[in-house]
Amino acid sequence: MRLKKFNPFVLLFMVVGVLALTGCSQEPSPPARDNNPASSQASQRHSMVYDIQRILELDPVKIRIVNVGVVRLDESRAKEKGQIALGLEIANTGDQEVRYFPEQITISNSSGKILLPDVTISEEMSGTYPPQRVMRGFIIFPLGEKTPEEFNHLTIKFPAAVDQANQPLGNGLKIDLDLKKVETAG
Secondary structure, eight states: OOOOOOOHHHHHHHHHHHHHHTTTSSSSOOOOOOOOOOHHTTOOOOEEEEEEEEEEEEEEEEEEEEEEEEEOEEEEESSSSSEEEEEEEEESSOOOOSEOGGGGGGGOOOOOOEEOOOTTTTTOOOOEEEETTTEEEEEEEOOTTTTTGGGSEEEEOOOOOOTTSSSSSOEEEEEEGGGSSSOOOO
16 A cells, blocks of 8 residues: 655644644733844744655554654743654554554653653544554644754654554554754755
8 A cells, every 4th residue: 555645844834833823822922122133033933844754564554754843932932842743644554443542652852851742732643443544644742841952863652553452463663763864844
């Protein structure tokens, strides 16, 4: 089964849209008066989308990491400093129904800081996958007090798919991504 090409800009627009919506729920703070253009640019939101296009085999599930988006939030308006969005395509390539739960994916950096996804702002991709079903979406990982620069090297752990009795269908998978060595989308 061939997975279709996913436009990385769709993920970027979805992430920016979600961030705009979540940022609007807070009372805006008055803008700081700073005539230095360098310091005002540093406090603005910044994002990078890395084109990954890597296929992982978790038989009977195939996962394609389409891209990774790293977003810096305006620190004066948010309690967290940024987010990582993992753009995925998940396909059941087997002939039996399976269950897969991408909200169990974890990301860690080189210092061991583990990030868990925020299911309230991620796309719903969990549940039952009939044979040949493909789901596309993104999982968002808030960085909390960590900065996006602390996540240039990622270790991503993917859980195994399970059968209808919640028994694992194989092993999970752990991969390493060095974002400094990956091309940006666009």
